[in-house]
Amino acid sequence: MRRPAIGVTLAVDEADPVRFTVRQDYVRSVDQAGGLPMVVPPLDGESAAQMLERVDGLVLTGGSDVDPALYSQSAHPKLGAVFRGRDEFEIALCREALRRDLPILAICRGHQVLNVATGGTLFPDIPSQVSGVVDHDPHTERWERAHDVQVLPGTRLREILGRDEVGVNSFHHQAVKDLGRGLVVSARAADGVIEGIEAPDRRFALGVQWHPESFWREPEGFRPLFDTLVKEASSR
Numbered sequence: 087m088r089r090p091a092i093g094v095t096l097a098v099d100e101a102d103p104v105r106f107t108v109r110q111d112y113v114r115s116v117d118q119a120g121g122l123p124m125v126v127p128p129l130d131g132e133s134a135a136q137m138l139e140r141v142d143g144l145v146l147t148g149g150s151d152v153d154p155a156l157y158s159q160s161a162h163p164k165l166g167a168v169f170r171g172r173d174e175f176e177i178a179l180c181r182e183a184l185r186r187d188l189p190i191l192a193i194c195r196g197h198q199v200l201n202v203a204t205g206g207t208l209f210p211d212i213p214s215q216v217s218g219v220v221d222h223d224p225h226t227e228r229w230e231r232a233h234d235v236q237v238l239p240g241t242r243l244r245e246i247l248g249r250d251e252v253g254v255n256s257f258h259h260q261a262v263k264d265l266g267r268g269l270v271v272s273a274r275a276a277d278g279v280i281e282g283i284e285a286p287d288r289r290f291a292l293g294v295q296w297h298p299e300s301f302w303r304e305p306e307g308f309r310p311l312f313d314t315l316v317k318e319a320s321s322r
């Protein structure tokens with residue numbers, strides 16, 4: 087049986103930017119769900135469209151901060167390293183995938199890319215911009231749950247997870263601020279930080295601020311997210 091090809095975007099290694107990297111957790115999660123993981127390196131926008139002709143679905147992975155200039159804001163003192171080439175490529179890739187109605191699972195930075203690609207904005211640094219008691223970057227192990235999120239009724243995320251509240255890991259200091267066009271909020275942390283977004287008029291375009299792929303070894307993890315991505319990709 088032909089397995090649907092799932093593009094998995096490559097990150098730029100902050101410690102050694104001549105290298106691209108990808109955490110095995112993304113690859114394992116897609117493989118476990120029955121998808122065929124295919125790495126997608128950042129090139130130019132025209133290449134993005136051609137790459138999408140060869141895959142059936144897309145995982146936008148985590149990584150460095152998105153350049154605030156791409157959502158019309160000036161640099162913030164707490165901004166981390168930015169890689170404009172990857173940002174521009176993934177924004178082009180995401181827009182084209184939405185146009186084609188290709189299934190997208192957007193994770194952490196990817197969730198932020200989905201928002202920026204549709205005209206939304208970000209908080210460049212949660213601790214200096216959002217008042218709250220939730221630590222979104224507590225330096226835990228990848229698979230440790232750091233805080234709860236409320237999953238909103240009537241959303242695709244709620245349908246997939248089957249729960250109103252779920253514990254998630256958290257490795258981010260940025261967050262979605264103003265929503266992009268066509269997006270709705272699907273999950274929030276107790277401090278109001280947006281932890282899930284989705285495009286209801288697309289087949290499957292869903293962003294989560296946490297890292298569901300890090301739980302692939304756990305039966306109680308987030309396999310249904312990857313299962314749904316692969317199912318939607320295989321029915322195209």
Ligand code: MN
Pocket residue numbers: 221222233255256257258275281295296
């Ligand atoms: Mn968080």
